[in-house]
Amino acid sequence: MKARAPAPRFDQAHIAPLRTLTPTPLQSPSKDGRLSTPYVGEGATAPRRSPSPSGRRWPEGPDEGLATLEWPAIERELDAYGCAIAPKLLSPETCRELAALYPEDTRFRSRVVMGSHGFGKGEYKYFAYPLPEPIVALRRGFYSRLAAVADRWNEAMGVSVRYPAEHESFLARCHQAGQKRPTPLLLRYGPGDYNCLHQDVYGEHLFPLQLAILLSEPGHDFTGGEFVLTEQRPRMQSRAEVAPLTQGDGVIFAVRERPVQGTRGTYRVNLRHGVSRIKSGERFTLGIIFHDAT
Numbered sequence: 155m156k157a158r159a160p161a162p163r164f165d166q167a168h169i170a171p172l173r174t175l176t177p178t179p180l181q182s183p184s185k186d187g188r189l190s191t192p193y194v195g196e197g198a199t200a201p202r203r204s205p206s207p208s209g210r211r212w213p214e215g216p217d218e219g220l221a222t223l224e225w226p227a228i229e230r231e232l233d234a235y236g237c238a239i240a241p242k243l244l245s246p247e248t249c250r251e252l253a254a255l256y257p258e259d260t261r262f263r264s265r266v267v268m269g270s271h272g273f274g275k276g277e278y279k280y281f282a283y284p285l286p287e288p289i290v291a292l293r294r295g296f297y298s299r300l301a302a303v304a305d306r307w308n309e310a311m312g313v314s315v316r317y318p319a320e321h322e323s324f325l326a327r328c329h330q331a332g333q334k335r336p337t338p339l340l341l342r343y344g345p346g347d348y349n350c351l352h353q354d355v356y357g358e359h360l361f362p363l364q365l366a367i368l369l370s371e372p373g374h375d376f377t378g379g380e381f382v383l384t385e386q387r388p389r390m391q392s393r394a395e396v397a398p399l400t401q402g403d404g405v406i407f408a409v410r411e412r413p414v415q416g417t418r419g420t421y422r423v424n425l426r427h428g429v430s431r432i433k434s435g436e437r438f439t440l441g442i443i444f445h446d447a448t
Contacts, residue, residue, distance in 0.1 A: 220295045223240055228406065236383065236395070236425050237383050237395055237406060237408065239405050240404040243402055246401055248402075249402050249438075252369055253369045253438040262279040262282055263281070263335060264280050265277060272350070273349065274347065274348045274349040275343075275346060276348070277342055278339050278340060279340050280335070280339045281338045292367075293444060296442065298321065300444075303363065304362050308362070310413035310420045317361065324444065327359055328359045328446045333356065333357040334446055335446055336446055337356055337441075337443035338442055340439070340440060341440075342438055343432045343437040344436055345434055345435070348431045349429035350428055351427065351428040352426055352427070354409055354443055356445060356447035360410070361444035362409050364406070364409050364441070364442060365404050365406050366407070366442070367402070367403070367442070368381075368400070369401065369439060370401060371400070372399070375401075375436060377435060378431050378434070381396070381405055382430055383395040383396075384428075385423050385424070387423050404442075410425065411423060411424050411425060
């Protein structure tokens with residue numbers, strides 16, 4: 155089951171000024187302006203393939219992949235606000251293929267009905283191994299880019315943990331500690347559904363950043379349902395961020411805490427994320443968490 159730290163309801167949180175994120179631009183878009191399967195890193199081994207719902211291979215993307223993102227700008231957003239938008243990660247075709255996996259129970263290890271646990275309304279399913287190829291690529295590619303950020307954050311906060319350069323090595327660390335269950339998940343929301351503010355913590359070993367990708371098209375497939383991140387600052391009211399995602403966009407954000415430079419040095423702030431109420435339609439999201447669960 156998803157391990158969550160207790161969080162106030164949206165209407166109980168003390169929210170100070172709210173900021174809307176601006177998507178970080180791509181350096182050079184692909185032919186149709188979107189990328190099908192992200193770049194998985196030079197020298198990466200091919201993951202065990204899990205076929206798409208249609209039985210075809212997953213759509214292949216150009217090698218630019220994650221390298222086309224404006225990484226210096228993404229790092230500045232993460233350092234300043236604890237989150238950043240990574241646009242056009244997946245093509246509409248790949249988004250539809252991934253969302254179409256939801257009814258196929260054999261691809262998942264568990265299903266969680268959020269209302270049964272006080273998490274909100276809606277439901278989600280955790281993928282089983284082997285993961286679909288695009289998810290393997292996303293985990294591997296983003297981890298290799300974010301590990302240096304995670305190390306820098308931990309150093310600033312006085313945390314001794316450091317992260318290996320490759321995701322496979324970090325997963326080996328998780329598995330040796332008994333965290334062997336995959337954490338990538340598909341979330342499904344209908345009218346009136348929402349996700350309470352929470353943190354995705356699954357065991358002792360935790361990677362401090364994660365990724366959520368919107369698979370549905372706002373305004374066409376659903377209305378409402380915005381990604382919300384709140385930051386609890388010492389002796390101050392909480393601050394909120396809203397990420398205006400389009401289909402195939404991802405938002406990178408802090409799992410639990412991040413460092414902030416203050417007048418008296420660096421201090422930690424606590425973050426939680428959630429999804430506001432879906433007003434109409436159906437919203438699918440792909441969650442990419444880099445640590446596995448106990």
